[in-house]
Amino acid sequence: MTDDILTQRIFKMMAQLSVVRVPDIKMEHRLREDLGLDSVCSMELLSMLAEELDLDVPMEEAAQVTTVAGTVEMARRHLALKQAAAAS
Amino acid sequence: MKILFVYPRFQRHAEAHPELKKWVPMNEYLGSPSLGIAAMAAVTPDDIQLEFRDDRLSPADRATDADVVAFSFFTPAATRAIELAAYFRGLGKKTIAGGIFPTMMPDLCEQHFDAVVVGEGEPIWHQVLADVRSKSLKPRYKAPEIPDITKLPMPRVDLYLAKEAGDFKPDDYPVQLSRGCPMSCVACVLPTSMTKSLRHFSIDHVVGQLEQLNKHGKRACLTEDTSWFPGANAKQLRLLFERIVAKGAPATISYIGISMPLIITSTPDMLKLAKSAGVDMFYLVGGFDPITKGAFTGKDPRNLERAYTAIKKSLDAGIEPYTSFLLGNEDDDEGTVDRMLEFAAKSGITKAEFAIFTPYPGTPSWVKLEQEGRIIDRDWGHYNDANCVFEPKLMSAKQVTDGYLRLWRDFYAGKDFSDKCVAERTIQF
Numbered sequence: 001m002t003d004d005i006l007t008q009r010i011f012k013m014m015a016q017l018s019v020v021r022v023p024d025i026k027m028e029h030r031l032r033e034d035l036g037l038d039s040v041c042s043m044e045l046l047s048m049l050a051e052e053l054d055l056d057v058p059m060e061e062a063a064q065v066t067t068v069a070g071t072v073e074m075a076r077r078h079l080a081l082k083q084a085a086a087a088s
Numbered sequence: 089m090k091i092l093f094v095y096p097r098f099q100r101h102a103e104a105h106p107e108l109k110k111w112v113p114m115n116e117y118l119g120s121p122s123l124g125i126a127a128m129a130a131v132t133p134d135d136i137q138l139e140f141r142d143d144r145l146s147p148a149d150r151a152t153d154a155d156v157v158a159f160s161f162f163t164p165a166a167t168r169a170i171e172l173a174a175y176f177r178g179l180g181k182k183t184i185a186g187g188i189f190p191t192m193m194p195d196l197c198e199q200h201f202d203a204v205v206v207g208e209g210e211p212i213w214h215q216v217l218a219d220v221r222s223k224s225l226k227p228r229y230k231a232p233e234i235p236d237i238t239k240l241p242m243p244r245v246d247l248y249l250a251k252e253a254g255d256f257k258p259d260d261y262p263v264q265l266s267r268g269c270p271m272s273c274v275a276c277v278l279p280t281s282m283t284k285s286l287r288h289f290s291i292d293h294v295v296g297q298l299e300q301l302n303k304h305g306k307r308a309c310l311t312e313d314t315s316w317f318p319g320a321n322a323k324q325l326r327l328l329f330e331r332i333v334a335k336g337a338p339a340t341i342s343y344i345g346i347s348m349p350l351i352i353t354s355t356p357d358m359l360k361l362a363k364s365a366g367v368d369m370f371y372l373v374g375g376f377d378p379i380t381k382g383a384f385t386g387k388d389p390r391n392l393e394r395a396y397t398a399i400k401k402s403l404d405a406g407i408e409p410y411t412s413f414l415l416g417n418e419d420d421d422e423g424t425v426d427r428m429l430e431f432a433a434k435s436g437i438t439k440a441e442f443a444i445f446t447p448y449p450g451t452p453s454w455v456k457l458e459q460e461g462r463i464i465d466r467d468w469g470h471y472n473d474a475n476c477v478f479e480p481k482l483m484s485a486k487q488v489t490d491g492y493l494r495l496w497r498d499f500y501a502g503k504d505f506s507d508k509c510v511a512e513r514t515i516q517f
Contacts (some may be wrong), residue, residue, distance in 0.1 A: 040349045040378050040394065047318035047353035056320040059286065060270040 001079065007072050013048045014068065017041040027069040035068070049075060055082065089221060090137040092154035092181075093129060093247070095121040096172055097144040098164035101441075104474040111497040113504065115512055118144065119309075120261040124160035124187050124209075126243035131210045136217065140247040143168065145256055149175040156220050159201070160187040163448050166468035170200045177202070182225055184216065189468070191281045192450030198227050206230040208267065208282060210240060237267055237287050242296055249304055260342035263297040263308040265289060265315045265325070273376040274453040275414075278314075281450060286314060291327050298332070298340045307342040313373060316350035326358060329365035343369040343410065348379040348398040351409075359405035370407050372398075375414020375445060384427040385419040392431070399435040411437050414473075415492050416445030421482040425491040429498055442495040443473035444488055445480075 001009075008022075015022045018035040031037040037045065046062045049055045055078045065071050102108045121142055129138055141148040149172055157176045161169040166189045173183045186205035190197040197204045203225045205216060211231035219225045245261055252258070266289065268282045289297075298308050315325045332340060344367050351359075351370070374380035382388030383395040402409040413428050432440055447454040447463065448471060457463050457478050464485065465477035474492070476485040483491070 038378060040352065040391075043318060043349050043353050047322075047355070050319045050322065051355060056323055058270075058320055059317045060284070062319070063270060 003076065006075060006079070009052065010049075010068075010072050010075060013045055013052070014071075016048075017044055025068060027067075027072070029068045031066055031068065031071070045071070053079065055079065089135075089156075089217075090139065090154040091132065091217075092139045092141065092152050092157045092176075093125045094148045094157055094159050094169075094172060095125055095140075095142050095144070096148065096159060096161050096165040096168040098162075098168060099469050099472050099474070101472070101474040104470075104472065105493060107493070108496055112500045113507065117512070118256055118258070120245075120248055120258045122160070122162070122187075123243050123245075123262050123264060125158075126245050126247060127240070128158065128160070128186065128209055128213055129244035129247055130241045131213050132217070133214070138244075138247065140251065142248075142251050143172065145251060145253075148172055151179065152176070152181070154181065156182040156184060158184040158186065161185070161190070162188040163192075163468050164472040165189070166193075166471075168469065173200050182220060184225075188277055188281050189449065192277065192448075194228060202227070204228050208235050210235045234268075234283055234285060234287070238290050238293070240289075240293075242293070242300055245297075245300060249306070258306070260307040260309045261301055263294060263301070263310055265294055265310060265312055265328070266321070269314050271314075272452060274456070275376050275445065275448070275451055277448050277450040286317075286321065288321075288324050291324070291331060294328055295331055295335075302340055308340055309342050309344075309371075311345040311371065313345045313347045313350055315344075316346055316354060318353050322354070322358065326361060329361045329367075332365040333361070341366050343367070343371045345371045345373060347373050347377045348395055349377050351398040351401050352379070352394060354401075356401070356405065359401065359407065363406050367407055370402055370409050372402070372409045372411045374412055375417060375443070380414070381417050381419065384413075384424045384431065385421070386423050386427060387419070395431060396435055399437060403436055408439065409437060411440045412443060413440060413495060414443050414445050415495065416476060416478075416480050416483070416488045418481045420445075420480070420488075422487060422491075425494055428495060432499055440499055442492055442499070444476050444492045445478075446471050446473050446475075447478050 011022045011025045014025055014035060017037055020035050029035055031042060046057060049057060053075060055075060057074060057078055061074065065074050125140060132138060139154060159169045159173065169185065176183055183201045184203045184205060185197045185201040186209050190204045191206050194204045194206050203216065204227065205212065206228060207230055211233060212229045216229050248261065267287050268285045269278045270284045270286055272279060301308050315321055379391045379394045382391035399409050415424060447457045462479040463477065464479055470477050476488045479485060480488050
């Protein structure tokens with residue numbers, strides 16, 4: 001999956017949970033303050049990442065992420081780990 | 089050498105407020121002890137003789153030929169544990185305290201017991217026993233590392249099963265899926281008592297625990313909602329459900345703990361799988377999570393809507409949401425009782441329990457309320473969710489207690505006392 005496609009998929013997930021629409025979501029947005037995603041929404045987002053991208057992100061790690069860019073980076077890192085595990 | 093393990097008794101809701109027996113249809117259910125003693129017995133060498141006394145069933149302060157008496161207790165049982173320790177020390181016995189309360193209040197416990205084990209005890213237990221043998225018991229023990237729980241043996245639940253007699257025949261016993269939690273919920277002690285590192289037992293271990301109970305005709309209660317956390321945790325739970333379904337043993341789980349955010353984040357597919365694995369009831373714990381902390385304040389329509397969604401999702405999956413409501417959170421006011429009752433009626437909840445917010449030692453709320461000088465009762469026996477031991481923010485302590493009683497009374501008003509299904513487990517604690 002290319003970075004652009006991954007980013008767009010994550011934006012779509014965020015838009016489902018936020019009042020902000022996909023075209024208006026920016027990488028520098030903060031999840032809580034700018035997108036209005038509270039802790040329950042963050043958990044829902046993590047659930048979506050698990051379901052739609054088959055990513056097993058630990059709660060400890062997800063709890064540290066506070067921005068859109070951080071979320072994309074976390075997903076990218078876990079996708080790479082998954083691909084590396086599959087290749088080995 | 090011989091060890092006497094003691095599980096001290098504690099005051100239950102219907103003991104604190106006998107009027108509940110008039111208002112609530114109930115077959116008063118006395119459940120199994122928590123797993124602490126079974127876990128420590130499992131790592132006790134075979135050459136040491138064991139005895140177990142459940143002080144809830146018959147008073148534990150009786151003569152013993154044991155060399156040492158080991159107590160495992162949480163806050164509501166602390167007053168009684170201290171009383172029992174004095175009795176056994178009077179007999180010349182060495183006493184050891186472990187469990188949640190001693191872990192959170194070791195300085196206090198050191199005054200009453202010969203030794204205190206802080207945190208998860210398995211890695212240090214052999215050292216404690218060696219020191220008992222050599223008569224060099226130290227006042228405090230703490231394992232240098234948290235245990236690798238994948239290497240732990242099965243808990244010795246047989247010690248508990250052997251105590252069944254008369255009316256005391258629990259139909260289920262606790263099974264652990266994991267230990268620790270990365271969250272920081274204000275009312276929960278778990279991240280402090282078992283660290284923030286969420287560790288899983290292996291699926292084989294969990295299935296082994298289920299099979300151990302199955303052999304005795306018992307079911308398992310899985311009380312940890314951490315197992316539903318999205319990602320790796322839910323995957324582990326899914327594997328467990330799949331194993332149960334594959335084994336064709338759908339009647340092994342009596343209930344499983346969950347909270348509303350985790351119902352919301354669970355997929356319908358996962359809930360369906362839970363149902364297929366024999367999960368007919370959720371123990372739906374409220375008052376810790378952002379949904380139930382906001383839903384009944386009258387100021388948070390978003391979380392009220394989410395609360396309705398969570399109950400509907402549970403009912404749609406065919407899983408009864410046995411809901412635990414907590415009164416006395418910082419934003420709860422005099423209208424909260426009516427809002428909870430209205431929600432319970434409209435959402436279709438048929439069975440519920442009600443509790444008073446309690447700042448258990450070691451929780452973030454305990455630290456906060458201590459700093460603010462709002463702890464008004466230090467009788468540990470009152471820390472049982474049935475007494476208001478702190479000064480609430482928007483209500484008086486009396487209003488909270490009266491509200492808690494009204495919740496029980498009004499929720500069960502008109503419910504059929506002769507219906508065994510309604511009466512089952514209405515008051516578990």
